[in-house]
Amino acid sequence: MAEKSGRNKSTNELTMKIARSRERVGCDLRGLHYELDFPAKLQRSFRERTVSWLAASTAVGTLMVLLLTRKKKMYVDLKSGRKANKKLVETGFALGALKIGATLIRPAIVELVKKRRVLPASSVAEISKADDKSGCIG
Secondary structure, eight states, X not given: OHHHHHHHHHHHHHHHHHHHHHHHHHHHHHHHHHHHOHHHHXXXXXXXXXXXXXXXXXXXXXXXXXXXXXXOOOOOOHHHHHHHHHHHHHHHHHHHHHHHHHHHHHHHHHHHHHXXXXXXXXXXXXXXXXXXXXXXXX
């Protein structure tokens, strides 16, 4: 019987060790779950330090706006700017001369088209009346 009681004692000790081990593992698992629950940590932190969170988010937003909307400085050489301006003026004069030339040569082109293509007299009269009534140049 001494052996039986010794055996029972060792099995009882083993079951107690197993129970304590399970309890420790469960406690460690709960602690790990608590440490890895980031959404709950953020909510808790926001509830406890609301003003700090709002101030920090405002500062970060302001910093981002200032950095992202910063304008780059451009340096322009005045000599190249004068050249570009001169070319722009020359182009404007050329387009103005072309417009005046087209206005002056238009009646000759209309006469040429009349001679080449036989149009009824009524449509030619309508075209010339419409040109006179519009008052537009070109």
